[in-house]
Amino acid sequence: MASSDIQPGLLRKMTVRRVLECLQQLGPLSRADLTRETGISAPTVSKAVADLLDSGLLEEGAAPDNVLGRPGKRLQLAQDRAQVLGVVLDAGTCDVVAASLDGAIHQEMTTTFATPSRYDNLRQLMSDAVCDMIASSTATTLGIGISMPGLTDENAQRNLFSPNLHAINQQNPAADLFAATGVTAIAMQDARALCMAERLYGNARGLHDFAMLDVSTGLGLGVFSGGELLSGHNGFAGELGHITVDPTGKLCGCGNHGCLETLATDTALAAMISDRLGERLSAEVVIERLHNGELQAPQEVNRVCEYLAIAMASVINLFNPSNLLIHGGFPSISESILPQVIRMTQRRALAPSFERCEIKTAATTKQLAAIAAIVHHLTCAAGPRVSD
Ligand SMILES: [Zn+2]
Missing domain, CATH: 1.10.10.10 (Winged helix-like DNA-binding domain superfamily/Winged helix DNA-binding domain)
Incomplete structure (x- = not known):
């Protein structure tokens, strides 16, 4: 035309x-x-x-x-007169953050609370935190982005099923925040939002074909192909974490046994080590103690490396990304851990695809993912894109 x-x-x-x-x-x-x-x-x-x-x-x-x-x-x-808010819903803790339109998070305004088991309580805590943040700033709040785990119908804005955060099943946090504040709110599945954040602010700027593997809580995958975020028919694409890799393995939050995310994530590592020690340790504590040398767990770390390499090789074989970004605490255990996983990945991936893919850690966080979700929404609302 x-x-x-x-x-x-x-x-x-x-x-x-x-x-x-x-x-x-x-x-x-x-x-x-x-x-x-x-x-x-x-x-x-x-x-x-x-x-x-x-x-x-x-x-x-x-x-x-x-x-x-x-x-x-x-x-x-906008940096002074306007802001956007980000809400991270996650198993364990939730965050509410404010940022300028360029993605700079106002760290002094960040609020974190333990994730309640009931949605009523979660809705109240996030609404209170968001209302406080709007009231305490002189900047106009242009929108609220929500990063949430699980299958999300982004058209209806409803979470359909979240294996790691059942409290939000069938809930619509964006509608609830809009009702509480009158400010536009938009929710995105967390791995997709993280992928968007990497492209806007992180290590995937300007890239058209890349993948982002989130191995922090569950195992999430976001893929940009030909400059578009892959969605599938309903926006549910990328659930690599719930592929069965051990048919008789551990029960997963989705109800199946032996899903990849029960073996290849920070949470999986913490569960394996907790089982051996007879003490419940969070993923954050396990990663920190391994990093500091306070904890030794070579068998468990090696097992997670093996399954993470299977996940990475699968992504490389399936999507032929130019870059594969890894988000999670796992690479921070030691400087040698990512090179070790990359060597294992090389043995499992098809050589031409592996050789053309650069593997590195992601630069953004779930907080920035929530911000990217609303910035992307405001950008799309501004007008249709001019195709190249
Ligand atoms: Zn599963």
Whole structure:
């Protein structure tokens, strides 16, 4: 379709989206920079910038003082006058965080609480924390992102089944937060949100084909293929954690036995070590003690390495990613652990696919994943994307 066939309103929205994405990828820019980077005419860019300033997504900063001539003011994603909130729902603990539109988390405002077993209590705690955060800031809250585990119908915004957090089964935390605050709230399945965060803020910036394996609580997988986040028919794609690898193995939170996530995650490692010691230790405590050398568990660590390598080789064989990012505490046990898992992965993956895939740790967190979920939503709401 030629641009002249597109309605002017639609074209303006597409330009708004393009300008927003440009600032997300490149950081603060002047109007002249934006015109050059987007290849769109200066008047059209100026109108889009005006729309974005009105919506609160952008702010005008000072002009750089090291440029000759009359440099234009720099445009940046809102840092002072607007904020977004992120809510991480997880087994163990939940977090509520505030961030500027460029993804910088306001660490001093972070709230963490133990995850209650009943949804009523969880809804109350997250609503109270979010309302406090909105009330205590002078910035306008533009939206709330929620990262939550399990199968999530992102169209209906309802969690259908969460093997590791049954309290949220059939619940709609985004609707509940909207009812409590009147602020737009959007929920994403945690691995998909983490994948989005890596692309916006982490080690997958600018990548079109990559995979992110989350091995912290459950085993989650997010895949970008051809620049699009793989969703499947209902948004449930990527549940690698519930593939059976040991038919007579341990009972999984999903009701099956011997799922990959009962063998290849931080939680699985903590459970194996806890069983041997006869003492319940959390994944965080186990990882920290192994890292400090206070705990020795070579057999359990090796068993998790083997299954993690099976998970990684499966992802490499299935999706041919250019990069595979690993999120979780496991790689922080020691400097040698990731290279060890990579060697094991090499033995199990198809050589051409393995050789073309770079494996590294993820740079973002579930907190940033929740922020990425709402930033992505606001970006999509700004206008349709201009296809390459
Ligand atoms: Zn399972």
